[in-house]
Amino acid sequence: MAFLLVSIDEDDKRLRRYLNEMTFPFPVARLNAERAERLMGFDNLPATFYVDAGGVVRYYLNGSESHGDSPVRVSWYIDQVKQLGK
Amino acid sequence: MTKLVTKHSAFMITAAVCVTAAAALAQSPARDQLASGNALWDQRLAKSAIAALEAAARDRNTAAEAHEALGRIYTFKGWQQDNVFPGWHDEPSLRERALAELKAAVAADPARASAQEALRVAEGFAAADRVDPALPRPEIRALDAKLQSFQTAGSDPKSGSDPAAAADIAGAVEARAKAQADPAPFFTGAQILIDRGEYDRAIAMAQRGAAASDRFIDENLSAYMMTGKSQGSYARGRSTAADLVGWAQFLRKNYATAAATLGEAERLSQGLDFVNQFHLGELARAQNVLARARDHYLDALSLSGGPAPLRQRATDALAALQAGTSTAIGFDAWLATELTRRRDDRKAAALKSLVDRPLPALALTDVDGKPYDASGLRGKVVLVNFFASW
Numbered sequence: 088m089a090f091l092l093v094s095i096d097e098d099d100k101r102l103r104r105y106l107n108e109m110t111f112p113f114p115v116a117r118l119n120a121e122r123a124e125r126l127m128g129f130d131n132l133p134a135t136f137y138v139d140a141g142g143v144v145r146y147y148l149n150g151s152e153s154h155g156d157s158p159v160r161v162s163w164y165i166d167q168v169k170q171l172g173k
Numbered sequence: 174m175t176k177l178v179t180k181h182s183a184f185m186i187t188a189a190v191c192v193t194a195a196a197a198l199a200q201s202p203a204r205d206q207l208a209s210g211n212a213l214w215d216q217r218l219a220k221s222a223i224a225a226l227e228a229a230a231r232d233r234n235t236a237a238e239a240h241e242a243l244g245r246i247y248t249f250k251g252w253q254q255d256n257v258f259p260g261w262h263d264e265p266s267l268r269e270r271a272l273a274e275l276k277a278a279v280a281a282d283p284a285r286a287s288a289q290e291a292l293r294v295a296e297g298f299a300a301a302d303r304v305d306p307a308l309p310r311p312e313i314r315a316l317d318a319k320l321q322s323f324q325t326a327g328s329d330p331k332s333g334s335d336p337a338a339a340a341d342i343a344g345a346v347e348a349r350a351k352a353q354a355d356p357a358p359f360f361t362g363a364q365i366l367i368d369r370g371e372y373d374r375a376i377a378m379a380q381r382g383a384a385a386s387d388r389f390i391d392e393n394l395s396a397y398m399m400t401g402k403s404q405g406s407y408a409r410g411r412s413t414a415a416d417l418v419g420w421a422q423f424l425r426k427n428y429a430t431a432a433a434t435l436g437e438a439e440r441l442s443q444g445l446d447f448v449n450q451f452h453l454g455e456l457a458r459a460q461n462v463l464a465r466a467r468d469h470y471l472d473a474l475s476l477s478g479g480p481a482p483l484r485q486r487a488t489d490a491l492a493a494l495q496a497g498t499s500t501a502i503g504f505d506a507w508l509a510t511e512l513t514r515r516r517d518d519r520k521a522a523a524l525k526s527l528v529d530r531p532l533p534a535l536a537l538t539d540v541d542g543k544p545y546d547a548s549g550l551r552g553k554v555v556l557v558n559f560f561a562s563w
Contacts, residue, residue, distance in 0.1 A: 088553055088554040088555065088556070089549070089550050089553045089554070089555045089556075090555070090556050090558070091547070091550060091555055091556070091557045091558070092558050092560060093535070093537065093557060093558065093559045093560070094540075094559075094560055094561060094562070095559060095560070095561050096561050096562050096563070098562075101562050101563070102540065102562050103540070104562070105562035106540065108257060108258075109258075115539075115540055116537035116538065116539060116540075116545040116547070117537065117538050117539070117540060117542070117545075118535055118536065118537055118538070118559075119536075120561075122535075122536070123535070123559055126533045126535060127533070127559065129559060130405075132559060132560055132561055133558050133559060133560045134558070134559040135556065135557070135558045135559075136532065136556070136557040136558075136559075137554070137555075137556055138532050138554065138555040138556075138557060139554055140552050140553060140554055142531050142532050142551075143529060143530065143531050143532070144528055144529070144530055144531070144532050145528060145529070146528065147528055161556070164556075165554060165556065168554050169554055
């Protein structure tokens with residue numbers, strides 16, 4: 088399975104500063120904010136999409152979960168999506 | 174004797190050396206605390222860093238350095254940490270402390286340039302805080318008050334046909350709109366005209382409000398950052414106008430037109446506007462479609478907002494509708510259950526989505542702006558997370 092982070096930042100310097108601070112262990116791509124919102128239909132951040140092996144979005148979270156995006160929950164979603172592909 | 178004197182001096186020197194060594198020993202715990210505090214802060218372990226630095230600040234020899242370090246931590250916590258880690262937020266209550274610590278640092282060592290510099294920065298932040306970001310313009314307030322005065326004065330609906338008063342209202346709206354181009358005066362004016370029974374004038378006024386709203390957003394588009402936000406603002410202005418027009422039509426008993434226009438307002442507000450849902454409830458009740466009326470009143474009450482008298486009217490209307498039906502539980506318990514169910518449904522619908530639709534093709538770039546090669550993700554389960562540093 089893979090992780091992909093997509094920044095919709097417009098301010099280049101600010102994004103680089105943030106990435107330096109956070110040192111994410113995942114690849115980071117960028118997408119124009121307007122296009123991202125239109126294509127993906129989110130209006131809150133972070134917006135998280137769980138995509139199955141066939142490229143189909145199975146779960147979608149608009150904004151952070153009120154009870155916290157804990158590793159347990161993220162793992163649960165990932166396992167569900169893996170099951171769907173079987 | 175000389176020997177004795179020599180011996181005595183030797184003793185004195187030894188004693189002096191001992192005192193210095195003791196002072197150095199006594200000083201070193203504070204130095205240790207200072208070093209440890211700074212190292213802990215480098216790791217962003219704020220609580221432990223502050224405890225160590227506070228201990229160091231109590232020692233005269235490390236006071237200036239420790240107060241400066243504390244001042245820098247509180248400056249960070251007070252004004253700068255909002256975007257550092259997800260979930261971290263500025264703590265404005267610590268701003269005074271930042272200033273106090275930095276002043277203490279300068280007081281402990283007036284020659285300490287870095288403390289003076291840090292104090293200047295914090296004082297700059299504090300000065301910026303004291304600037305009202307949206308300085309109220311007294312002339313706008315006066316024009317708003319002038320317009321509002323018609324709301325309280327014109328409570329007698331029969332006075333509505335007074336053309337002089339209508340011209341005064343129009344004049345007050347124009348004056349306010351000329352001073353600042355947001356649509357609020359048109360909507361306030363339309364409401365005043367509705368209250369006075371002047372429906373044609375109210376409808377024209379609300380429509381001008383819709384145009385003013387669009388223009389005002391167009392002129393300030395860059396301030397909205399996300400298109401979702403500007404689109405939401407366009408929709409809000411148009412929805413407010415449509416609701417006012419629809420309500421005026423309803424009061425004129427043009428129910429078909431009212432249904433179309435109030436329905437348009439409902440679409441634009443995604444069914445999430447209290448006043449609009451209340452108006453739709455009133456319309457459905459007037460048309461004797463009681464199940465729909467009940468739904469609209471319940472939808473209205475499950476939303477926050479709306480003036481208290483209107484909420485009471487919605488509750489009373491529901492109680493009247495329910496009076497005929499026999500429920501095992503009382504009205505209040507029934508209402509509470511219905512409202513909870515609606516709020517839960519709304520939460521579930523918030524997961525509105527792309528679910529079970531293919532991930533759209535995204536023209537991604539890498540951080541440097543070169544096309545991003547996502548071919549490695551094909552055939553894999555992928556978690557795609559959209560974020561921004563702000």
